[in-house]
Amino acid sequence: MNILLCGKIPSQRSGTNPGQVQNTGENAQINLQVAEGDINGLVKAFEDGGIPIEQAKELAEIAAADEDSVGDKVKTWLGEKLLEGADAAWGVGQAAGIAYIKLKLNEFFGVGD
Structure with missing residues (x-):
């Protein structure tokens, strides 16, 4: 699921945690992933x-x-x-x-x- 966010947000990448911010800037998206076996x-x-x-x-x-x-x-x-x-x-x-x-x-x- 991709959630479209308005405005700018800073990058929050840290490892490969599900739900992390994938990019920054206008229309940045957060990809909420299903954890394996969850x-x-x-x-x-x-x-x-x-x-x-x-x-x-x-x-x-x-x-x-x-x-x-x-x-x-x-x-x-x-x-x-x-x-x-x-x-x-x-x-x-x-x-x-x-x-x-x-x-x-x-x-x-x-x-x-």
Whole structure:
């Protein structure tokens, strides 16, 4: 999730802590990352991304049980929700929603794209 900040803020980089300031100046952004293995952080990231809390919890639990960033159970869950039109309820387009979920799952599992 990127939060757009108005005005200038100083750089706060220190190591690789999640949630650190990524840049400075006008329109600086803070990237709130999910710490590897943090299921509560994953649920919060999904919720912050527009997924209703119950669906966010369900997806996080499925992903943790799947033990793979975008495993078969996650793909099945996503397919079912997208067929139900959940992406419209989440307030994002299908491609954007899937990309966001994949990003957060990769952070949760500590893997790159």
